[in-house]
Amino acid sequence: MNLERLINEFTELVAIESESGNELTFAKELKRRFEALGFTMSFDDAADHVPSNSGNLYGIRQGEPERRPIIFSCHMDTVTPGVGIKPQIKADRITSDGTTILASDDKAPIASLIEAIRSLDEENAELGTIELVFSVGEEVGMHGARHFDVSRLQGKTMFVLDSSGTPGKAIVQAPxxxxxxxxxxxxxxxxxxxxxxxxxxxxxxxxxxxxxxxxxxxxxxxxxxxxxxxxxxxxxxxxxxxxxxxxxxxxxxxxxxxxxxxxxxxxxxxxxxxxxxxxxxxxxxPPLLVSQDSPAVKLFKEAAESLGLTPTFSATGGGSDANIYAEKGLEVLIPACGMSDAHSVNEYILLDDLESLAQLVRAIITTA
Ligand SMILES: [Zn+2]
Incomplete structure (x- = not known):
């Protein structure tokens, strides 16, 4: 794990605007970055059906066949004002310059995924199959997730990386x-x-x-x-x-x-x-209710405990892509991703939380 590289990745990603409906430039950049990590990336046809200039972006990298395939999902769009984001790196946190959101929702998890996979590859770790679903239009009604065809997925266990809170927490219930x-x-x-x-x-x-x-x-x-x-x-x-x-x-x-x-x-x-x-x-x-014996919960617990974190599970007051994917039959869990005061110009993420998020993603991948 390289914290400096993670911070760079994050600040580069938030500087590429992707307000809901206008995700294409960011999506192409993600495609390029994950292809460089050995993923096969492709767009679905969501752009023809939902209010966005981009389709959902799907990625897969085959791994050891005896390991459980896992899916990570993040949304590519941001709320407004999300154009011209200038991230400010402070002693303990990253903020915007006060005129825009920061877009740690949902780019902190995306940067963490990149750093987690990159660092595991540098260690030549033997990993299972990893699948990625990057959706459009989450913030304006989960349009991309609703359109996404889950039958193309190899795995069933999905971590929807999109929640505030300290890494180690997770959401198992949403209204x-x-x-x-x-x-x-x-x-x-x-x-x-x-x-x-x-x-x-x-x-x-x-x-x-x-x-x-x-x-x-x-x-x-x-x-x-x-x-x-x-x-x-x-x-x-x-x-x-x-x-x-x-x-x-x-x-x-x-x-x-x-x-x-x-x-x-x-x-x-x-x-x-x-x-x-x-x-x-x-x-x-639809509502989301994850059972305590779901494979996603078990895997998450094991991963969090391996880092010395205490896994805790709670309910949230809002809906997300996870509600949609759960209704489509996937075993979902929403890990907390450290983002704070999201959807406001006061949004920030603590450097400690960004780092432990990347470590948690690493641990989920290696535990699977
Ligand atoms: Zn979000």
Whole structure:
């Protein structure tokens, strides 16, 4: 392991912009870098089907046939502002210059993968087959992962390297989420002359929202009203009002119950005031629940313990590519990758965490 080389790799990768939808330049650079490490790299046809100029990038390097093939997955896209990232190497951490994100989400794991494999090759280590899946559009709805054909994979055990937290931790549970878009139509009337002839869509929506269970529902479930718009002028009883909501839960049945309660609140208010309700519910991603005896958990534990780390497992509040791959039948685990304050201009990664992430990736490869 060469920390300086790892830091260089990381700072080079974050300087290549790859905001969601515009991953191609970065993807080509990754292809080149992993080909130099002996991987066969290819793009799928996701660019024709999802909002990105690049396909997902898949890589494989055959290894010892008696070892378990393992898959690493990272996303290539970043949130905004992710153009012109100038990484600042400080005493104990790397930050952006404060005007952009740092993109340690998700390039710290990618740099760590490169350093882990490169350093193992320098030691002529005998390794198993390694597969790589670099997705597009994760940050804007896991578009690439949804499109990716997992039947081309040789392995079944996948480490989705995409989570905050100190290396040694891992995520085994992630929620399912639903979005609701509701439009209430009342009746317009002159607010001063004949207000009794109107049905205020805004008032009806307010009543529905007031009656709705929202925010923290229980340990595993949350809900929120995100946006509300409606009406046209102060002197007109509002004919229309539109609101968007979300709900999340670690349990599918709890999510279903929560969504039903939200819809019920909307329906009740509309019925009472003779307004019309139109709504749609979209489930954004499936839940993730990894069993403690999954091969990914066992392998991760063994790898972490070999480095003297204490493996710990917890739940997260957001979805990622892992939710999608798990639903497609892969045995996934999301190791913590050290990234901190991701999705903000304050994002940083501690040098210690970057180093132990690369060591952990090495240990996962050699333990498999
Ligand atoms: Zn991420």
């Amino acid at each position: 399912t989420a639903a979005r609701i878009k509701a439009t209430i139509t009342g009746r317009a009337a002159h607010a001063g002359l004949q207000p009794e002839k109107g049905i205020s869509a805004i008032s009806v929506m307010s009543e529905a929202i007031t009656a709705m269970p929202l925010l923290r529902i229980d340990q595993e479930t949350t809900a929120n009203v995100g946006t509300i718009t409606g009406g046209s002028a102060t002197n007109i009883v509002a004919e229309q009002c539109e609101a968007t909501f979300e709900a999340r839960s670690l349990q599918k049945d709890k999510l279903d119950r929560q969504v039903a309660a939200m819809v019920e609140a909307l329906e009740t208010a509309c019925r009472k005031h003779d307004a019309t309700l139109d709504y749609e519910v979209n489930t954004s991603y």
